[in-house]
Amino acid sequence: MPDAPAPEFAALWQAFLDGGLEPAQAEALERLLREDPAAAAHAGDLYVEHRLLGLALQREETGRFVQATRARVAAEGRSFAAQVQLRLTPAQPIVVPLPVAVPARRLPGWPFAALAASLLAAALLLRPGVATPRPDATPPALPTDSAAVATLVLIDGARWQGAALATGQRLAVGDLELSVGQALLRFAGGAEALLDAPVALRLESGGSALVRRGTVTLRAAAQAAGFILRSPVAEVTDLGTEFALSVEPGGATTLQVLEGDIAWRALEAPAAGPGTMLHAGQALRVRTSSDRTGEPLACSAPSIAARIAQSEAGAAERPDGLLSYDGFAYPFATTTSRQHQAAGGFGWRSPWFRQQPDNDLVLDFTPGASLDAPVGLRPGQGGTMELPTEPEKPDTYRDACMRRFAEPIHLDGDVVRYLSLLVRRSATTAGPTHHWLRCMLISETVPADRLGFGVLSDGRPELIGRFGNSVAASPLIDGQPYLCVLKLSCARGAPGQTFLKVYGQREVVDAYEPAHWTVVGQAGRFPGVLGSLHIYNGTERAYSIDEVRLGTTWQAVTPRF
Numbered sequence: 001m002p003d004a005p006a007p008e009f010a011a012l013w014q015a016f017l018d019g020g021l022e023p024a025q026a027e028a029l030e031r032l033l034r035e036d037p038a039a040a041a042h043a044g045d046l047y048v049e050h051r052l053l054g055l056a057l058q059r060e061e062t063g064r065f066v067q068a069t070r071a072r073v074a075a076e077g078r079s080f081a082a083q084v085q086l087r088l089t090p091a092q093p094i095v096v097p098l099p100v101a102v103p104a105r106r107l108p109g110w111p112f113a114a115l116a117a118s119l120l121a122a123a124l125l126l127r128p129g130v131a132t133p134r135p136d137a138t139p140p141a142l143p144t145d146s147a148a149v150a151t152l153v154l155i156d157g158a159r160w161q162g163a164a165l166a167t168g169q170r171l172a173v174g175d176l177e178l179s180v181g182q183a184l185l186r187f188a189g190g191a192e193a194l195l196d197a198p199v200a201l202r203l204e205s206g207g208s209a210l211v212r213r214g215t216v217t218l219r220a221a222a223q224a225a226g227f228i229l230r231s232p233v234a235e236v237t238d239l240g241t242e243f244a245l246s247v248e249p250g251g252a253t254t255l256q257v258l259e260g261d262i263a264w265r266a267l268e269a270p271a272a273g274p275g276t277m278l279h280a281g282q283a284l285r286v287r288t289s290s291d292r293t294g295e296p297l298a299c300s301a302p303s304i305a306a307r308i309a310q311s312e313a314g315a316a317e318r319p320d321g322l323l324s325y326d327g328f329a330y331p332f333a334t335t336t337s338r339q340h341q342a343a344g345g346f347g348w349r350s351p352w353f354r355q356q357p358d359n360d361l362v363l364d365f366t367p368g369a370s371l372d373a374p375v376g377l378r379p380g381q382g383g384t385m386e387l388p389t390e391p392e393k394p395d396t397y398r399d400a401c402m403r404r405f406a407e408p409i410h411l412d413g414d415v416v417r418y419l420s421l422l423v424r425r426s427a428t429t430a431g432p433t434h435h436w437l438r439c440m441l442i443s444e445t446v447p448a449d450r451l452g453f454g455v456l457s458d459g460r461p462e463l464i465g466r467f468g469n470s471v472a473a474s475p476l477i478d479g480q481p482y483l484c485v486l487k488l489s490c491a492r493g494a495p496g497q498t499f500l501k502v503y504g505q506r507e508v509v510d511a512y513e514p515a516h517w518t519v520v521g522q523a524g525r526f527p528g529v530l531g532s533l534h535i536y537n538g539t540e541r542a543y544s545i546d547e548v549r550l551g552t553t554w555q556a557v558t559p560r561f
Contacts, residue, residue, distance in 0.1 A: 008032070009039045149173055149206045150185045150193075153513040153554070154308070157181035158197070167321075167553040168416035168489060168513060175202050178214075182307065186515060190224030191238065193217065194304045215246040217258075219304050230267075233289040237263045237275060244301035255294075256283040256301040266292050308511070320559070321552035323347045323407050327381035328546060331367055336360045342385075347406050347550065352385070355400040355534065363401060364388055371422040371481040371546040374503040378559040380422070385545045387437070387537040391430040400438075400536035405550065408444060409530040411490045419486040419533075420549045420557035425455060426542035427479035433457065434538030440464065441488070443528030451526065453486050453500045453519075457538065463500050467524035472502070481505055481546075485557060487513070495523040513554040 012029040033040045148170035155167050161177035171185070177200040185193045188206025195201070199214025208228040209216075218238055220227045225240035232251035236243070241260020247253050255264060255278060263275035267289040276292070278284065283301075284294035324347030335341040338360045343351035354361035364387070370380025390398050409417050421439065429435060435457040443449035451465050459475030461484070476482055483503040490496035498521035503509055533550075537543045549557040 009036070147172070148188060149203050150187045151513065152183060153186050153192075154184035155181065156183070158183045161200075164414075166414070166416050167555075168418070168487060169414065169491070170489060171203060173203055173205065175200070177201075184304070184308070184512065186513075187224070187227065189227060190515065191218060191220040191227040192304065193219075193229075194307055196307075211245055211247050213247045213249065215244060217244040217301065217304050217307070218242065231286075232267075233291065234264055234266055234286045235275075239263060241280070242303060243278075252288070253286045254283065254297065255286065256297075256299045257281065258299070258301060258303050264294075266290055321556035322549060322559075323552065323556075324405050324548070324550040326352075326403070326548045327370070328365055328383035328385050328548075329367075329381040330365045330383055333365055333367060335363050335365075337363065345548075348403050349406045350404040350532075352401055352403045355402055355536070359399075361399055366544070371424055371544060372505050373422065373481070373547070374483050374505055375508040376560050377483060377503075377509050378561040380547050383546070385535075387535065387543040387545065389426075389430040389542050390539045393539050396434045396538060397438075398537050398539055400440075400534040402442075402532050402534040404532040405530075409441065409488070411449070411496060411526040411528055411530065412492075414491045415488075416490075416552065417488045418549075418551050418554055418557040419488070420483060420547070422481050422483055422546040423455070424481040424544040425459065425476050425478050426544075429541050431540035433540060435459075435541035436538045437541075437543050438464065438534070438536050439484070439486075440534045441530040442532050442534050443526075444531035446526075446528030449526050449528035449530070451488060451498055451521075451530065452534075453484060453498075455543075457541075461500060461502050461519060463498050463519045463521035465498060465521055465524065466526075468522040470519050470521050472500075472519045476502075477504075481544075483509065483558070485554070487517075487554075490526060496526045497521055497523045509558050509560070510554075511560070 008028070009032060012025055012032065150171045152165055152167060152169050152171060155165075158165070158181035159179045161179050165171075176195075178195045178197040180197050182197060183195045185195065185203075187193065187209075191207070193209065194217040196215045196217070199216060200212040201214075201216060202210040202212065204210060207224075207226065208230070210230045212232070216229065218227065218229055219242040220238040220240055222240045225238060227238040229236045229238065229245055231245060231247045231253040234253045234255070236245060236255060239261045241262060242258040243260075243262050244256040244258065245253060246256075255262065257278050257280050259280050261280070262278050264278060264286070265275040266286060269275075269290075269292050281299050283297040283299040285297055286294045324345070326345030326348070329344060330342060332341065337353035337357075340351045340353075342353075342363050342365070352363055354363065364385070366384045366386055368382050369384060370382055371384055373379055385401065387398060387401065409415060419439075419441070423437065423439075425435075425437070437455040438452065439454060440450050440452035449466060453461060453463050455476060456462055456471065459478070461472040461476065463470045463486075482505070485501045485503075487499040487501075488496065489499075499517040500519040500521070501510075501514055502518045533548070535545060549559075551557045
């Protein structure tokens with residue numbers, strides 16, 4: 001049994017919970033948690049129990065959270081602390097505001113939010129039995145009131161009321177109305193919601209939403225259990241399952257459980273207790289906010305997976321958002337910039353050429369041999385672009401191979417773009433240094449704006465930008481092909497940001513934008529116009545490039561077969 005925390009801990013902790021912690025007390029509490037493992041462990045238990053961080057960031061009311069927790073414990077027999085830790089899925093920091101912003105509700109007397117985050121992180125790390133995140137997961141961050149609560153990861157014929165939202169946009173707290181089509185949202189807490197038009201809802205937090213009318217199907221895996229979905233008459237707590245909620249014009253609500261269990265209550269029912277359980281295959285209609293029993297119905301709602309599969313079946317008949325493409329299916333092994341032969345694919349306003357305009361430098365290709373694609377990705381067309389070593393050059397880099405887009409990327413508005421390519425790092429080198437790779441989107445108007453990704457000399461992928469670089473933890477394996485997908489997200493009134501996902505040959509490519517990125521880039525404002533792609537390498541390590549795609553959606557740059 002661990003030692004009891006220091007006696008002064010109780011008074012400091014209570015002042016912290018009450019929001020009346022003085023600066024000197026804050027320093028004393030932080031020092032105590034660093035120096036006293038018993039106090040840190042106890043703080044972790046107390047902080048998870050009170051869930052202050054959840055109240056500040058998720059904007060849920062205490063009663064709802066207690067209800068959700070009790071229901072999950074009753075249904076799954078898991079510990080309180082483990083369930084809450086699973087819900088603390090980190091959120092990305094940059095967001096596209098919704099058309100109607102809703103002011104965030106702050107916890108009264110919250111002068112030390114930064115201290116709260118650091119105390120929680122320290123306490124949870126010192127507590128035994130707390131799971132550690134995946135190596136490629138986004139590092140935890142303390143969101144502000146403008147932080148994203150959801151990401152729009154998939155749309156099918158969607159038309160929005162009062163806004164033109166695109167796949168990949170990150171959404172803040174606010175109202176959202178889908179007039180036509182369907183859309184898939186991923187909340188910051190990990191739950192996914194399929195919207196079937198016409199539907200209107202309010203995004204309240206990364207772990208809760210209000211459906212005003214229409215049908216929403218929610219899927220929450222174990223780590224997202226506890227998501228709260230409300231209607232005008234009822235409140236539902238997801239217990240790690242999938243269910244559909246439909247709101248009629250008068251507010252009456254139908255609940256259909258496709259898998260797992262949910263706990264529901266009428267809004268006028270007492271908030272205490274876990275609520276009424278509803279299991280897989282069950283359905284009912286709640287007529288009013290005082291209806292505590294509901295009318296049993298047959299469960300007939302389709303699953304999210306079935307709806308997405310149906311959408312994908314007809315995707316070939318619709319434009320897929322692919323703007324630029326080159327599969328390097330060239331019949332020659334070498335050409336030069338001045339010959340203008342490397343002009344295959346589509347969506348470009350120039351052929352491939354070497355960056356130095358005064359020299360007719362050679363471009364290298366391998367005809368008839370594509371790089372192997374990861375699982376599920378459509379195979380290449382039969383060729384690669386080569387970036388060989390040039391050890392005789394006095395510089396530390398090889399001149400870039402570059403090509404101009406037919407449709408430049410304007411960064412001064414709401415825009416999301418995806419760039420993908422296959423890359424293989426040679427297993428042989430011409431020297432001990434300069435083994436890196438760069439794939440950069442270059443501005444035509446602001447020289448300092450160059451965004452992209454690369455591979456360090458030690459093989460680790462990195463995101464590159466004017467506001468700093470971010471590096472992955474694990475290196476690429478020499479001689480093996482990888483799919484690299486870059487996401488660039490910009491919005492009016494919010495900083496832009498880049499994200500990188502790297503797939504090995506034996507990994508399955510996500511059907512839509514992933515929940516976890518390999519690297520998350522530094523945020524900043526990018527006012528320029530990105531007009532060209534530059535790919536170049538260090539002089540002592542060769543690279544092969546294949547299947548370059550630029551598009552407006554994840555699906556456009558990761559085509560499946």
